[in-house]
Amino acid sequence: MREDLPIDVTHEVRDSCLCLHLQRAARAVGRRFDEALRPVGLSHGQFSLLISLNRPEAPRLGDVARLLGMDRTTLTANLKPLERRGLLTVSPDPSDRRGRRLALTPDGEDLLVQAVPVWRQTLAQLPPVDLLGGLAQLVGMAPETAGTPDGKAG
Amino acid sequence: MREDLPIDVTHEVRDSCLCLHLQRAARAVGRRFDEALRPVGLSHGQFSLLISLNRPEAPRLGDVARLLGMDRTTLTANLKPLERRGLLTVSPDPSDRRGRRLALTPDGEDLLVQAVPVWRQTLAQLPPVDLLGGLAQLVGMAPETAGTPDGKAG
DNA sequence: CCAATTTAAGTTGACTTCAACATATCTGTC
DNA sequence: GACAGATATGTTGAAGTCAACTTAAATTGG
Numbered sequence: 001m002r003e004d005l006p007i008d009v010t011h012e013v014r015d016s017c018l019c020l021h022l023q024r025a026a027r028a029v030g031r032r033f034d035e036a037l038r039p040v041g042l043s044h045g046q047f048s049l050l051i052s053l054n055r056p057e058a059p060r061l062g063d064v065a066r067l068l069g070m071d072r073t074t075l076t077a078n079l080k081p082l083e084r085r086g087l088l089t090v091s092p093d094p095s096d097r098r099g100r101r102l103a104l105t106p107d108g109e110d111l112l113v114q115a116v117p118v119w120r121q122t123l124a125q126l127p128p129v130d131l132l133g134g135l136a137q138l139v140g141m142a143p144e145t146a147g148t149p150d151g152k153a154g
Numbered sequence: 155m156r157e158d159l160p161i162d163v164t165h166e167v168r169d170s171c172l173c174l175h176l177q178r179a180a181r182a183v184g185r186r187f188d189e190a191l192r193p194v195g196l197s198h199g200q201f202s203l204l205i206s207l208n209r210p211e212a213p214r215l216g217d218v219a220r221l222l223g224m225d226r227t228t229l230t231a232n233l234k235p236l237e238r239r240g241l242l243t244v245s246p247d248p249s250d251r252r253g254r255r256l257a258l259t260p261d262g263e264d265l266l267v268q269a270v271p272v273w274r275q276t277l278a279q280l281p282p283v284d285l286l287g288g289l290a291q292l293v294g295m296a297p298e299t300a301g302t303p304d305g306k307a308g
Numbered sequence: 309c310c311a312a313t314t315t316a317a318g319t320t321g322a323c324t325t326c327a328a329c330a331t332a333t334c335t336g337t338c
Numbered sequence: 339g340a341c342a343g344a345t346a347t348g349t350t351g352a353a354g355t356c357a358a359c360t361t362a363a364a365t366t367g368g
Contacts, residue, residue: 001210004267010208013273014221018280019187020202024223025289026180031225031356033173038357045324048174054164056155062346067168069178071185074325076348081323098333098346113158119167126172129288135179137281185326192327199354216316228355230318235353252316252363 022138029126036122040115047115049078050108053088058103060093069139087111176292183280190276194269201269203232204262207242212257214247223293241265 001007013020033044042050052064061079065072079102082088087108093099104112155161167174187198196204206221207213213221219229233256236242241262247253258266 001208002263005208005263005270007209009266009270010205013202013205013270016277016286017202017273018277018283018285019183019198020222021286021289021293022176022180022183023199023202025292026176027223027355028293029173029176034356043323043356044173045177048167048171048177051164051167054155054159055161060346068174069181070324071326072347073327073349077324077326093346096334096346100347109156109159112163116159116163116167119171123170123172127291129172129291131172131285131288132170132175134283134285134288135175137283138179139182181325188326197326197353214316224354225356226317227319227357231356232354247316250316250364254317 018138032126033119033122036118037115040111040118042111042115045078046082047112047119049075050082050087050104050112051116053102053104054109054112058091058101061090061100061102064102082108172292186280187273187276190272191269194265194272196265196269199232200236201266201273203229204236204241204258204266205270207256207258208263208266212245212255215244215254215256218256236262 030044033047037044037047048068049064052067053059059067061075062072065075068075070078079088079090083090085107086105089103089105090100091103093101184198187201191198191201202222203218206218215229215233216226219226222229224232233242233244237244239261240259243257243259244254245257247255
């Protein structure tokens with residue numbers, strides 16, 4: 001071990017890094033939901049995405065990306081398997097032809113009807129941690145975390 | 155909107171899903187660390203991985219995967235870019251030839267010496283949320299996937 | 309010692325994630 | 339109504355993520 005990189009630094013990161021703890025917890029909880037939802041044929045991310053489309057007006061791609069806190073190009077990629085399976089449609093917005101409206105198909109709705117009880121049960125089986133408020137703070141923290149084109153403007 | 159899938163379900167998920175909140179926070183915080191570490195040439199996951207190798211004994215692949223709360227095969231994939239860059243080495247364990255020992259190279263240590271101050275500063279700039287205990291609870295819940303929150307030899 | 313079992317990793321395929329770059333469309337100004 | 343800037347999205351390339359399957363080595367039971 002070099003003296004400019006003592007073991008204490010390793011322990012400091014392990015014990016205090018919010019990023020590491022978040023990633024680990026997100027992976028662990030994500031795996032658990034993936035496992036529960038597997039019989040339905042959805043991953044946890046696909047479930048979140050589909051359920052976010054269940055609303056009176058078909059939302060635009062960018063709005064859904066912001067809601068999910070993900071890069072819009074990630075959402076574009078995530079849409080493809082679901083569109084291929086016929087669970088949602090991507091169609092141009094008539095009032096603004098740059099925009100894309102995302103809508104559930106009847107098949108997508110059917111799958112959600114099956115998935116929602118599984119989701120409820122899986123959530124209920126988690127330990128009763130009280131984290132949502134703190135987690136929400138983190139999502140909003142960066143001035144333009146998820147919404148800015150190419151992370152450049154500001 | 156179908157009556158077996160009312161908008162209330164959408165709101166229920168949005169407002170109460172620990173999985174969704176975790177993924178969103180993990181993405182947002184991960185992006186922030188990625189941005190801060192970019193000048194050093196590391197992503198947040200690569201930083202966590204490399205720092206976990208900074209210890210007197212080179213750990214085995216499986217132990218590191220447990221420490222990071224990720225699938226072993228994910229770790230195998232994550233090693234490749236770092237090995238290619240000469241930041242770590244993967245070598246067979248002499249005492250158990252199934253095992254692989256992961257070790258930092260001097261170049262990897264040099265990079266960590268640069269990265270640690272950036273990591274400290276980025277962590278200090280986050281809002282002072284108190285989440286680590288709750289997050290650690292979640293990692294331990296899955297019977298076989300997760301490891302113990304500390305990294306020392308289970 | 310040998311066969312069965314367990315354990316540690318590798319491989320493959322599908323999907324997820326994001327930055328950088330590129331295109332199409334809208335809005336405001338003149 | 340052309341033009342500059344802003345907005346919404348697409349494309350590409352590299353990496354991250356995991357389940358299912360496979361291979362290699364250690365351990366256990368006769």
